[in-house]
Amino acid sequence: MHFTYPPFAALLFWPFVKLSVGIAQAAWSLLNVLALAALTAPSIRVLRPELPIRRVWIIAAIALFPILQLSPDALTLSYGQVNFFIALLVLLDLTSTIRFGAHTLPRGILLGIAAAIKLIPLIFIAFLILTRQFRAAMAALAAFLLCTLGALAIAPRSSWVYWSAEVFNAKHSGNLLYISDQNL
Numbered sequence: 813m814h815f816t817y818p819p820f821a822a823l824l825f826w827p828f829v830k831l832s833v834g835i836a837q838a839a840w841s842l843l844n845v846l847a848l849a850a851l852t853a854p855s856i857r858v859l860r861p862e863l864p865i866r867r868v869w870i871i872a873a874i875a876l877f878p879i880l881q882l883s884p885d886a887l888t889l890s891y892g893q894v895n896f897f898i899a900l901l902v903l904l905d906l907t908s909t910i911r912f913g914a915h916t917l918p919r920g921i922l923l924g925i926a927a928a929i930k931l932i933p934l935i936f937i938a939f940l941i942l943t944r945q946f947r948a949a950m951a952a953l954a955a956f957l958l959c960t961l962g963a964l965a966i967a968p969r970s971s972w973v974y975w976s977a978e979v980f981n982a983k984h985s986g987n988l989l990y991i992s993d994q995n996l
Contacts, residue, residue: 816978817894817929817930818928818931818960818963819960819967819971819974821930822963822967822970823962823963823967840892844896844897845876845889847900848879849869849876851896851900856868856871856872897926898932901922901923901925901929901933902926902936905922905923905948906923906936919945920940920948920953920954920955921952923948923955924953924954924956925955927952927956928960934956937952937956940952
């Protein structure tokens with residue numbers, strides 16, 4: 813499939829070029845399964861908050877078997893896409909407080925990074941504005957711009973091609989043969 817993500821996404825995959833194709837695919841698949849488990853556990857926690865966290869993770873691990881049979885999840889895994897990571901970044905940003913020692917990561921930062929990887933999460937900036945979370949919206953926008961400008965500094969030609977032409981090229985946004993899992 814044609815690579816339609818912003819240049820910042822390509823920079824994140826750069827470490828994989830040091831690996832053989834087989835090892836890179838195996839590593840990326842394992843990381844995807846771990847990200848899907850990290851998405852599943854909070855859903856279980858919401859449904860059963862009284863469960864100990866260890867049991868939540870055990871249930872999440874068991875639930876991965878039927879979850880990976882669902883078409884969107886199976887396709888994300890088989891195509892090696894970034895969807896689980898994007899969803900995880902957005903979920904963590906909108907529902908969690910992330911601490912590094914005594915410091916707290918400002919809300920919106922992970923959302924901005926997710927949007928720099930794949931543009932779709934930009935819609936959540938509108939959500940933050942509509943829900944009057946202006947500081948988080950500004951942090952998300954700042955993180956998005958910082959990542960995008962960082963990619964521009966590292967890969968100016970690729971960034972110019974993407975932002976001046978490719979982002980507007982409807983032919984590269986997806987083939988209509990693959991619309992079976994689309995929804996509003």
